[in-house]
Amino acid sequence: MKRSEMKVKKKKEDIILSAIAIMNRQGTKGATMEQIAAELLMTKGSLYYYFRNKEDLIFQCHVLVLSRANEDIQQVVSSDKSYEERLREMIALHIDYAINEKETFNMIIRPDKTFAEDQLQPLFEKRAIYSRFFDEIIERGIESGEFEKVDVRMVRMILLGAMNWIQQWYKEDGKKSIEEIQQVYADYLIKLLK
Amino acid sequence: MKRSEMKVKKKKEDIILSAIAIMNRQGTKGATMEQIAAELLMTKGSLYYYFRNKEDLIFQCHVLVLSRANEDIQQVVSSDKSYEERLREMIALHIDYAINEKETFNMIIRPDKTFAEDQLQPLFEKRAIYSRFFDEIIERGIESGEFEKVDVRMVRMILLGAMNWIQQWYKEDGKKSIEEIQQVYADYLIKLLK
Amino acid sequence: MKRSEMKVKKKKEDIILSAIAIMNRQGTKGATMEQIAAELLMTKGSLYYYFRNKEDLIFQCHVLVLSRANEDIQQVVSSDKSYEERLREMIALHIDYAINEKETFNMIIRPDKTFAEDQLQPLFEKRAIYSRFFDEIIERGIESGEFEKVDVRMVRMILLGAMNWIQQWYKEDGKKSIEEIQQVYADYLIKLLK
Amino acid sequence: MKRSEMKVKKKKEDIILSAIAIMNRQGTKGATMEQIAAELLMTKGSLYYYFRNKEDLIFQCHVLVLSRANEDIQQVVSSDKSYEERLREMIALHIDYAINEKETFNMIIRPDKTFAEDQLQPLFEKRAIYSRFFDEIIERGIESGEFEKVDVRMVRMILLGAMNWIQQWYKEDGKKSIEEIQQVYADYLIKLLK
DNA sequence: TATGAATGAGGATTCATTCAT
DNA sequence: CATGAATGAATCCTCATTCAT
Numbered sequence: 001m002k003r004s005e006m007k008v009k010k011k012k013e014d015i016i017l018s019a020i021a022i023m024n025r026q027g028t029k030g031a032t033m034e035q036i037a038a039e040l041l042m043t044k045g046s047l048y049y050y051f052r053n054k055e056d057l058i059f060q061c062h063v064l065v066l067s068r069a070n071e072d073i074q075q076v077v078s079s080d081k082s083y084e085e086r087l088r089e090m091i092a093l094h095i096d097y098a099i100n101e102k103e104t105f106n107m108i109i110r111p112d113k114t115f116a117e118d119q120l121q122p123l124f125e126k127r128a129i130y131s132r133f134f135d136e137i138i139e140r141g142i143e144s145g146e147f148e149k150v151d152v153r154m155v156r157m158i159l160l161g162a163m164n165w166i167q168q169w170y171k172e173d174g175k176k177s178i179e180e181i182q183q184v185y186a187d188y189l190i191k192l193l194k
Numbered sequence: 195m196k197r198s199e200m201k202v203k204k205k206k207e208d209i210i211l212s213a214i215a216i217m218n219r220q221g222t223k224g225a226t227m228e229q230i231a232a233e234l235l236m237t238k239g240s241l242y243y244y245f246r247n248k249e250d251l252i253f254q255c256h257v258l259v260l261s262r263a264n265e266d267i268q269q270v271v272s273s274d275k276s277y278e279e280r281l282r283e284m285i286a287l288h289i290d291y292a293i294n295e296k297e298t299f300n301m302i303i304r305p306d307k308t309f310a311e312d313q314l315q316p317l318f319e320k321r322a323i324y325s326r327f328f329d330e331i332i333e334r335g336i337e338s339g340e341f342e343k344v345d346v347r348m349v350r351m352i353l354l355g356a357m358n359w360i361q362q363w364y365k366e367d368g369k370k371s372i373e374e375i376q377q378v379y380a381d382y383l384i385k386l387l388k
Numbered sequence: 389m390k391r392s393e394m395k396v397k398k399k400k401e402d403i404i405l406s407a408i409a410i411m412n413r414q415g416t417k418g419a420t421m422e423q424i425a426a427e428l429l430m431t432k433g434s435l436y437y438y439f440r441n442k443e444d445l446i447f448q449c450h451v452l453v454l455s456r457a458n459e460d461i462q463q464v465v466s467s468d469k470s471y472e473e474r475l476r477e478m479i480a481l482h483i484d485y486a487i488n489e490k491e492t493f494n495m496i497i498r499p500d501k502t503f504a505e506d507q508l509q510p511l512f513e514k515r516a517i518y519s520r521f522f523d524e525i526i527e528r529g530i531e532s533g534e535f536e537k538v539d540v541r542m543v544r545m546i547l548l549g550a551m552n553w554i555q556q557w558y559k560e561d562g563k564k565s566i567e568e569i570q571q572v573y574a575d576y577l578i579k580l581l582k
Numbered sequence: 583m584k585r586s587e588m589k590v591k592k593k594k595e596d597i598i599l600s601a602i603a604i605m606n607r608q609g610t611k612g613a614t615m616e617q618i619a620a621e622l623l624m625t626k627g628s629l630y631y632y633f634r635n636k637e638d639l640i641f642q643c644h645v646l647v648l649s650r651a652n653e654d655i656q657q658v659v660s661s662d663k664s665y666e667e668r669l670r671e672m673i674a675l676h677i678d679y680a681i682n683e684k685e686t687f688n689m690i691i692r693p694d695k696t697f698a699e700d701q702l703q704p705l706f707e708k709r710a711i712y713s714r715f716f717d718e719i720i721e722r723g724i725e726s727g728e729f730e731k732v733d734v735r736m737v738r739m740i741l742l743g744a745m746n747w748i749q750q751w752y753k754e755d756g757k758k759s760i761e762e763i764q765q766v767y768a769d770y771l772i773k774l775l776k
Numbered sequence: 777t778a779t780g781a782a783t784g785a786g787g788a789t790t791c792a793t794t795c796a797t
Numbered sequence: 798c799a800t801g802a803a804t805g806a807a808t809c810c811t812c813a814t815t816c817a818t
């Protein structure tokens with residue numbers, strides 16, 4: 001990739017990151033192209049140089065976030081630790097996302113209904129891949145005897161739901177630190193598999 | 195209350211209900227006063243007879259939903275069944291909300307950031323009351339020896355998070371019926387307390 | 389039709405008339421909704437109360453103009469004068485349109501390519517009806533022996549083309565008055581049929 | 583003229599030709615600099631090396647087309663055939679333009695109102711020259727006795743109008759071939775002079 | 777010469793809100 | 798009470814134009 005292409009890619013990413021931040025603060029409809037541009041000290045018009053329209057920008061936001069999340073979780077999944085250990089790490093990572101990258105995180109867990117079918121498809125697939133990482137670890141854990149036999153899909157849903165919810169109540173100055181939450185959640189959630 | 199006042203109250207409720215439906219379908223910003231009015235065969239202008247402005251309408255939506263939810267859950271809480279039994283019923287009720295009244299439900303669990311501080315307060319209080327019902331049953335269950343000692347707040351968060359998430363994946367024609375989900379979730383979630 | 393409906397219809401017509409004027413001065417793209425509104429001392433927003441969007445407004449312009457033209461020409465066609473006489477009157481009428489209602493006239497003769505197929509259809513039909521009035525008189529004139537046998541469609545095309553062109557060069561302070569032009573054109577064009 | 587100057591001139595012509603094509607398809611306002619550039623595999627920015635601005639480009643389009651038309655028609659006019667023969671050839675040529683070079687043709691017949699007075703002047707002159715070729719043949723035909731005495735200007739207007747209109751209805755797969763149309767039109771139009 | 781990037785002025789459209797009737 | 802009509806601010810988007818490289 002040439003220097004110039006790199007630069008464009010970088011710029012696009014900057015824009016996407018800003019957009020994600022604002023959209024999660026104010027919702028998809030609430031975030032205006034003007035604001036997004038302003039945040040980056042650009043003009044509205046410039047945004048349209050990089051993205052065809054608002055929908056396109058939103059779409060790319062989702063793509064970026066989901067791709068990154070899948071890369072990260074893959075790292076954890078493919079280690080050679082015990083399944084419980086790996087699941088604990090996955091939980092910690094997911095919670096970290098939920099809290100520290102709250103903004104991007106919402107893009108992972110909540111689909112945007114404004115997309116057309118053909119755009120929705122690739123997003124759903126990426127989300128499915130993310131889920132499957134959890135299923136995989138649970139299944140293999142059961143096979144190995146580390147975990148008790150459970151309804152894998154249901155348990156995965158419970159895990160994810162419980163974790164996704166954290167961002168709704170977490171406060172930096174709350175009683176529990178992030179590490180504590182990661183610890184407590186892992187302990188309780190692993191209980192479902194024992 | 196006079197006849198006419200009753201009528202106004204009824205009308206307000208009708209409007210709120212329609213508004214909730216539309217807002218959950220399209221988001222707060224996505225729902226227009228026009229649409230809400232149209233759904234009820236009224237005109238935009240009439241809405242303003244009943245509500246000062248859109249913000250007021252949204253606020254009243256939240257109030258209504260939260261009040262009802264609290265009334266419903268209170269019924270369950272104040273029975274004289276075992277604590278596990280009562281918790282199972284609360285779980286069933288909450289899941290029923292999450293699936294069958296998805297639209298109103300989102301008002302309970304997701305706060306709307308567009309409110310001013312003084313409006314936010316009463317909403318938070320109602321939401322806190324709802325949460326406390328769960329805490330109460332868990333605590334009393336522990337005291338009575340039915341449940342094992344746990345971090346009440348954390349476990350409540352896990353319960354609610356897990357259940358709230360159901361609406362994101364539930365499909366009417368899916369593999370599991372609502373009853374099955376209620377059953378499975380109750381079983382797994384109670385495990386956290388045993 | 390009730391009083392209020394009348395009023396709306398009247399207003400729509402006013403808007404359409406203004407729109408036609410501006411559009412013919414500056415082209416479809418050149419005319420802005422702002423301008424059209426300003427001409428009528430309304431605001432942009434008000435226009436959208438009466439017309440869904442710009443395309444709709446343009447479409448209605450065409451419909452109105454074509455309908456009126458057909459009504460007018462029908463009057464002439466259904467008299468009981470000789471065919472030559474009637475054709476002369478049709479020519480006079482058409483030329484009158486071309487010169488005095490230049491603005492509306494362009495809507496009759498030049499199709500707008502911006503329309504979707506389903507909107508284009510009714511417009512084409514109306515335009516076809518207008519053409520058929522000419523064909524009819526020419527054909528019946530031939531049958532009656534008043535006119536010599538000709539290729540009806542070709543001759544009609546020549547007639548209309550010749551007349552439509554007038555607006556491109558006519559000037560109020562030119563050498564020929566409208567009446568003279570109507571006279572001269574009728575004389576020459578009738579020659580094609582003799 | 584130096585090699586490099588030639589190259590620039592050639593490039594300018596290419597641009598103008600593309601511009602004409604697009605403008606006639608979508609109107610002056612509808613054609614964007616972007617499109618015109620894209621058609622030639624250049625970038626928007628490059629256009630501005632060759633033309634001061636859009637208005638300049640449009641102006642040059644008109645100039646080129648009109649110049650060429652005048653050259654072509656001059657050829658026919660200055661032959662030594664009979665006047666009727668020459669007029670027939672001029673009609674054939676003009677119709678050929680109207681159908682086969684529809685795009686450029688519209689530049690000849692329809693003035694663009696967006697020009698400033700000082701730009702308009704040279705265009706009008708060229709258009710006048712084109713007209714005068716027709717007048718000349720008609721006049722000389724009358725003098726020679728080939729044609730009957732007529733109002734030259736009026737007849738010329740009828741001729742041009744009738745022919746210009748053809749492009750509005752001509753279809754490649756229609757009933758009449760171009761040659762037939764040229765034939766029929768010549769026959770009918772010459773009738774006006776006999 | 778050519779281009780990629782940026783800009784800002786407009787233009788279409790939406791929508792909460794107001795108000796006379 | 799209800800509504801039709803009007804408004805204006807906000808928003809998305811387009812495009813001619815500029816300019817550094």
